[in-house]
Amino acid sequence: MSDRKPYVGGNWKMNTSVDTSSSLARGVVDACESAQGSVDIVVFPPAPYLIGVKSILRSRPTSIATGAQDLYFEADGAFTGEISVAMVKDCGCGHALAGHSERRHVIGESDELVNAKVRATLEGGLTCVLCIGETLEEREAGETNAVNERQLRTGLADVGLRQMDKVVIAYEPVWAIGTGKTASPEDAQAAHAFIRGLLAEMFSDEVAQRTRIIYGGSVKPSNAAALFGQPDIDGGLIGGASLKVEDFAAIVKAAAPH
Numbered sequence: 001m002s003d004r005k006p007y008v009g010g011n012w013k014m015n016t017s018v019d020t021s022s023s024l025a026r027g028v029v030d031a032c033e034s035a036q037g038s039v040d041i042v043v044f045p046p047a048p049y050l051i052g053v054k055s056i057l058r059s060r061p062t063s064i065a066t067g068a069q070d071l072y073f074e075a076d077g078a079f080t081g082e083i084s085v086a087m088v089k090d091c092g093c094g095h096a097l098a099g100h101s102e103r104r105h106v107i108g109e110s111d112e113l114v115n116a117k118v119r120a121t122l123e124g125g126l127t128c129v130l131c132i133g134e135t136l137e138e139r140e141a142g143e144t145n146a147v148n149e150r151q152l153r154t155g156l157a158d159v160g161l162r163q164m165d166k167v168v169i170a171y172e173p174v175w176a177i178g179t180g181k182t183a184s185p186e187d188a189q190a191a192h193a194f195i196r197g198l199l200a201e202m203f204s205d206e207v208a209q210r211t212r213i214i215y216g217g218s219v220k221p222s223n224a225a226a227l228f229g230q231p232d233i234d235g236g237l238i239g240g241a242s243l244k245v246e247d248f249a250a251i252v253k254a255a256a257p258h
């Protein structure tokens, strides 16, 4: 890994309850204590539990941050069921995901909607984790780079050079998410290097070198070190394993520079 500070996110998805989100947050704080200074650690609980989790984190000496799994790009108004950037900030969150593959492929979000969310997130001053990645069909058709390029370029359309300080890219091949199949460290590295090259073209070499590009898709304690050991992999976005304190802590530890 380079001198980019590693970023590890725990995406809890539609899991936990009032009780278990609290105990998971407490467990993560205790188990990740030693890595806190050297890794940006962010948990993404379901929206109803954001305030509860944040209040637990605030009551402890920790730098672990909270983020929203999704938000809507409009400021307020008649958008039943949606949550705004201001609401997310009001809950104490400094981060938000955009374009997670489950939102793209299960809920049906377009590249353009993802871009509107990215811009609203950045305009609100939050760190935006833009998720991109190809499906198995697209990979088998040889379209991996084309899909990642389209999702990256559209996702970051009209994002300014300076706003890139608050952007993290998560490369998550859809076929590896929640399936137990992980991209090999070499395949993941190739995709990350390709994405970094695109960032240099779209913004500048400096932006490309500074931007964290993290990997997601069945990251576990057993494969984390090999993935994070690749030169262009700057951490991970962790789904299933983020629900188990010991597994998440082991993954965070694997991301810490040593």
Ligand code: PGA
Pocket: 011, 172, 176, 177, 178, 179, 180, 216, 217, 218, 219, 237, 238, 239, 240, 241
């Ligand atoms: P997974 O999910 O670790 O369960 O594969 C990753 C993600 O969806 O961010």
